[in-house]
Amino acid sequence: MSRPRSGIIGAGFIGEVHARAVRAAGGTVTAVATSTASGSAAARDRLMAGRAAESADELIHADDVDLVHICTPNHLHTDLALKALAAGKHVICEKPLATDVDSAQRLTEVAAASGAVAAVPFVYRYYSTVQDARGRVRRGDTGELRLLHGSYLQDWLADPQDSDWRVDPGLGGVSRAFGDIGVHWCDLVEFTTGHRIQRLSARLLTAHAGRRTAGDGADGAVVPVGTEDVATVLFETDRGALGSVVISQITHGRKNRLWFSLDGTDASLSFDQELPESLWVGGRSHNSLVSRGSSGTTPGSGRYDIVPSGHPQGYQDCFTAFVADVHRAARLTAAVLESAPTGSWVDVKPVTS
Numbered sequence: 001m002s003r004p005r006s007g008i009i010g011a012g013f014i015g016e017v018h019a020r021a022v023r024a025a026g027g028t029v030t031a032v033a034t035s036t037a038s039g040s041a042a043a044r045d046r047l048m049a050g051r052a053a054e055s056a057d058e059l060i061h062a063d064d065v066d067l068v069h070i071c072t073p074n075h076l077h078t079d080l081a082l083k084a085l086a087a088g089k090h091v092i093c094e095k096p097l098a099t100d101v102d103s104a105q106r107l108t109e110v111a112a113a114s115g116a117v118a119a120v121p122f123v124y125r126y127y128s129t130v131q132d133a134r135g136r137v138r139r140g141d142t143g144e145l146r147l148l149h150g151s152y153l154q155d156w157l158a159d160p161q162d163s164d165w166r167v168d169p170g171l172g173g174v175s176r177a178f179g180d181i182g183v184h185w186c187d188l189v190e191f192t193t194g195h196r197i198q199r200l201s202a203r204l205l206t207a208h209a210g211r212r213t214a215g216d217g218a219d220g221a222v223v224p225v226g227t228e229d230v231a232t233v234l235f236e237t238d239r240g241a242l243g244s245v246v247i248s249q250i251t252h253g254r255k256n257r258l259w260f261s262l263d264g265t266d267a268s269l270s271f272d273q274e275l276p277e278s279l280w281v282g283g284r285s286h287n288s289l290v291s292r293g294s295s296g297t298t299p300g301s302g303r304y305d306i307v308p309s310g311h312p313q314g315y316q317d318c319f320t321a322f323v324a325d326v327h328r329a330a331r332l333t334a335a336v337l338e339s340a341p342t343g344s345w346v347d348v349k350p351v352t353s
């Protein structure tokens with residue numbers, strides 16, 4: 001296999017992020033597909049892809065695509081991912097995998113049985129400071145974690161004239177604020193702590209009963225909103241911690257503020273996605289802000305660092321590190337498949353060759 005060849009379906013904000021990450025991770029974007037021919041042609045130039053595919057189906061079955069990225073509105077995720085797996089392609093599918101639990105379960109089972117690499121970009125895991133928080137919890141610095149709390153706040157849907165396909169349950173799924181960003185918070189806290197959220201009690205709020213229909217501009221019709229703007233969740237974990245999280249897409253001034261605090265018997269740790277270069281470490285007698293790459297960090301926390309500390313890394317870099325992991329997994333899978341019939345020794349090829 002030469003450089004991993006990606007085909008991207010969907011070319012909005014997140015499709016562009018995927019395209020940049022593919023290139024930075026040593027791959028190439030050979031094709032892009034959107035819902036229209038003119039959209040695909042424009043996306044080819046914007047995403048610097050090799051070609052505009054005739055359709056999503058054509059891209060999935062094309063010989064010049066090894067890895068299919070599904071970056072469309074949510075209601076299309078399951079079918080496209082199932083088709084790509086059936087075509088023998090590796091898949092990166094944006095969350096949510098599906099807009100209902102049964103479809104997500106079925107897709108997970110098909111992916112597990114396929115032998116392909118199938119991944120969901122929970123990319124906030126790739127911050128050094130998050131890795132450092134995980135290392136500290138594992139090393140025992142916090143003691144027993146008793147309280148996990150925080151929030152994930154955005155403001156891009158703060159006003160009733162703000163709209164997007166995610167507001168429509170038919171396109172985005174019945175949960176919007178929690179399904180779109182609350183799941184990131186839960187994933188990150190479970191990843192960092194090793195705890196699993198076991199029981200919860202939630203409340204939802206739709207702050208704006210009506211919004212303008214997506215794409216209709218200021219004169220568009222106001223339609224009833226069927227998805228939540230805010231979620232509050234109380235929870236308990238399998239390891240005896242209590243927690244709470246506030247999720248909102250209507251908090252003025254908060255652009256993408258994913259914040260958590262992990263409070264243990266010996267120390268607490270907190271992370272803020274809008275200031276991701278340092279981890280706050282709290283103790284009774286001393287607090288510190290530990291910078292990425294500084295002497296106080298846990299071993300291995302910089303494994304995904306792309307540039308030396310002091311040169312800030314961000315969201316896009318997390319995506320690059322995630323795609324690099326997917327490429328590596330695809331190379332390992334290819335080597336296993338090549339070796340298995342005879343058990344012979346096979347070199348795992350580096351991604352850039």
Ligand code: SOE
Nearest residue numbers: 013014095154180181184256
């Ligand atoms: C929009 O709310 C969005 O792009 C989410 O879909 C992402 O998953 C999140 O990381 C940032 O915000």
